[in-house]
Amino acid sequence: MKLEFLSFEFDKFAKEMQNLKDKKGFDYLVTIVGEDFGAEEGLGCVYILENTKNHERCSVKMLAKVVDGESVIPTVSNIWRVADLLEREVFDFYGILFLGHPDMRRLFLRNDFKGHPFRKDWKGDNKYSLEEDVEPDFGMEYYLDKDGSLKSKQNPLFTSDDYVINIGPQHPATHGVLRLQTVLDGETVKRVYPHLGYIHRAIEKMWENMTYPQTLALTDRLNYLGAMQHRHALVGVIEEGMGIELTDRIKYIRTIMDELQRLDSHLLYTSCVAQDLGALTGMLYGMRDREHVLNVMEETTGGRLIQNYYRIGGLQDDIDPNFVKNCKDLVKYLRPMIQEYMDVFGDNVITHNRLEQCGPMSLEDCINYAVTGPAGRASGWKNDVRKNHPYDMYDKVEWEQCTLTGCDSMDRYLVHINEMYQSLNIIEQLIDNIPEGDFYVKQKPIIKVPEGQWYYSVEGVAGEFGVYLDSRGDKSPYRMKMRPMGLSLVGAFDPMLRGQKIADLIATCAAIDVVIPDIDR
Amino acid sequence: MEVRKPHIKSIPYEEWNDNASLEKIIDELHEGGVNVVTGSLDQLINWGRSNSLWSLTFATSCCGIEFMACGCARYDFARFGFEVTRNSPRQADLIMCAGTITHKMAPALKRLYDEMAEPKYVIAVGGCAISGGPFKSSYHVVQGIEEIVPVDVFIPGCPPRPEAIMYGMMQLQRKVKIEKFFGGANHKQTAEEAALGVSNEELTFRSKHNDHRREPIVVTSVPEEFANELKENKEEKA
Numbered sequence: 123m124k125l126e127f128l129s130f131e132f133d134k135f136a137k138e139m140q141n142l143k144d145k146k147g148f149d150y151l152v153t154i155v156g157e158d159f160g161a162e163e164g165l166g167c168v169y170i171l172e173n174t175k176n177h178e179r180c181s182v183k184m185l186a187k188v189v190d191g192e193s194v195i196p197t198v199s200n201i202w203r204v205a206d207l208l209e210r211e212v213f214d215f216y217g218i219l220f221l222g223h224p225d226m227r228r229l230f231l232r233n234d235f236k237g238h239p240f241r242k243d244w245k246g247d248n249k250y251s252l253e254e255d256v257e258p259d260f261g262m263e264y265y266l267d268k269d270g271s272l273k274s275k276q277n278p279l280f281t282s283d284d285y286v287i288n289i290g291p292q293h294p295a296t297h298g299v300l301r302l303q304t305v306l307d308g309e310t311v312k313r314v315y316p317h318l319g320y321i322h323r324a325i326e327k328m329w330e331n332m333t334y335p336q337t338l339a340l341t342d343r344l345n346y347l348g349a350m351q352h353r354h355a356l357v358g359v360i361e362e363g364m365g366i367e368l369t370d371r372i373k374y375i376r377t378i379m380d381e382l383q384r385l386d387s388h389l390l391y392t393s394c395v396a397q398d399l400g401a402l403t404g405m406l407y408g409m410r411d412r413e414h415v416l417n418v419m420e421e422t423t424g425g426r427l428i429q430n431y432y433r434i435g436g437l438q439d440d441i442d443p444n445f446v447k448n449c450k451d452l453v454k455y456l457r458p459m460i461q462e463y464m465d466v467f468g469d470n471v472i473t474h475n476r477l478e479q480c481g482p483m484s485l486e487d488c489i490n491y492a493v494t495g496p497a498g499r500a501s502g503w504k505n506d507v508r509k510n511h512p513y514d515m516y517d518k519v520e521w522e523q524c525t526l527t528g529c530d531s532m533d534r535y536l537v538h539i540n541e542m543y544q545s546l547n548i549i550e551q552l553i554d555n556i557p558e559g560d561f562y563v564k565q566k567p568i569i570k571v572p573e574g575q576w577y578y579s580v581e582g583v584a585g586e587f588g589v590y591l592d593s594r595g596d597k598s599p600y601r602m603k604m605r606p607m608g609l610s611l612v613g614a615f616d617p618m619l620r621g622q623k624i625a626d627l628i629a630t631c632a633a634i635d636v637v638i639p640d641i642d643r
Numbered sequence: 644m645e646v647r648k649p650h651i652k653s654i655p656y657e658e659w660n661d662n663a664s665l666e667k668i669i670d671e672l673h674e675g676g677v678n679v680v681t682g683s684l685d686q687l688i689n690w691g692r693s694n695s696l697w698s699l700t701f702a703t704s705c706c707g708i709e710f711m712a713c714g715c716a717r718y719d720f721a722r723f724g725f726e727v728t729r730n731s732p733r734q735a736d737l738i739m740c741a742g743t744i745t746h747k748m749a750p751a752l753k754r755l756y757d758e759m760a761e762p763k764y765v766i767a768v769g770g771c772a773i774s775g776g777p778f779k780s781s782y783h784v785v786q787g788i789e790e791i792v793p794v795d796v797f798i799p800g801c802p803p804r805p806e807a808i809m810y811g812m813m814q815l816q817r818k819v820k821i822e823k824f825f826g827g828a829n830h831k832q833t834a835e836e837a838a839l840g841v842s843n844e845e846l847t848f849r850s851k852h853n854d855h856r857r858e859p860i861v862v863t864s865v866p867e868e869f870a871n872e873l874k875e876n877k878e879e880k881a
Contacts, residue, residue: 324784
């Protein structure tokens, strides 16, 4: 999507944004992109919004105003709750203060980090400390007083008799290095503060010094279970910017590969849910079949977990001669197996008792907190990017968007199971009809994208995965930003888990499918 | 049942004075129907230790998934005794550092390593843990975990295949097998080394890492207040 920015005056910004939500129906805040627009314009943000009724999208560009030497923008976290973490991210990377945001702390970096690394004039020394980080137990709130000068106050995160425990960063049930600071009252969760950045690798900053073909390699290492989709979004945005027309063969193969990847991820997901709840057998069944999916992909791409298959203008190589046969065999093999997971784990009465009513979230909250992907669909939100903004072959094949209405962890699990069947359906319809043609549309040796801004999103394995590209016509991007799938899911832990038991936190965490390197980037 | 010749590197067989009497005792026991095997205790212990290496589950990114695949049906590293993974560093023999270590994670890795009980080992899995890998130019990534903890085995790859991970684990087994669990020397120490009065393992560690933390703590003086207090106590008792 080529972005045409709306822009508002500083004083009217908060009101206009409220209008966009209330009157125009843009109730889903896709992402906030912080950006250093250069010496003339200074710092600012790009907001991408979607109307969940008619799936129309719009974008707003807001430049920060400099008050008392600090760049400030009014907060939108009271309008779209997902903005809570998104604005903290922008503050962390760019140092923009959001007026009225109750909790302006760093999100990814250590509290003793010097400066804001994504500013164009920032220079680091790559030194680090082995001392524990000293964390504040209050969040800063900034506001303008009557004279227009910048004031701040402290909002405490805990009261003095709160019992606080840390789950993570080294914990087997957080699927990586997520840290959830949990305030407890006995066994009951009162509040969850996510701490991120333990695997923040600054991919977006590295991209700014890379040529376009170089940028591709890093996306596979985000959510390594959604390697294909991540790369798909990145090549998609670059191809859209350059106006490349792909052949049908490329589109067919990309769709099939995306769905194979989704099977891979969902199989691991069902395994991990079982494992986190203590059902090790359920895990071994899923992992066994996942190897078959990996085999099919490996024979064409050469990679087991990380494939590096798509490139700008097509694919690295044509499909393997056995690919069609292997795919058909896989579909035939896998279909009855999915029922087996249900027999072993999913239909088990213990599983039902454990996951039902666990981590509930209503449809309105899901949209407000931008809980996309299977987790949102379990609350009845029809948010599948493949249906709403079809790309490649998804509008030409017959498949159903899986939604349920249970709003809890059990339905999140079941949506994943149903989606596996749909993936198999999609593969089945395409595999026999892969048209002849080129697998690669030849590009110039040095790839340059014309000036402009684009946003391209695909349905990742756990939600919408999008890439925003701001090009100034160079061979490397001026600013490229991902919409990670997991960040909004982590932001939703707090409302999901308030009043639930601490053990439900582990079950919810398992059933919502977060992968931490994708969140931290 | 055959008697196994005791094989101890530092003391050749011929150097024992009373081999004959030992072997006589064993023969007598065998005639009486008692099963006896002689060997060095180190061999037995290292056989056990090397075949039950418990790793700390410390997966930060992609390599962790391949590590999981190692544990499952197709690769099944239970064949080598690695299948027990521990979530607590207190119960683990080694850290399987699978994935990128960032600046924010570095103190946690250090702390986990310090919390483990000796003898402990570290395996660096994948390009990121070895040198920063594809993220070497990032401002927030540690350029190899050897900056923080001593590494025993490096397994290259991005991510390494499960076969590679298992090969790396087997290299660690080899390392464990030649250790002297009760201290002592794997080679005869030179006069200078012997004067230091520490084990071979300690010597190699020091030469490799030049690490002051492992120096023994020698108390040379007592704080004055404490000494005075002691004195007063004595006087009171007297």
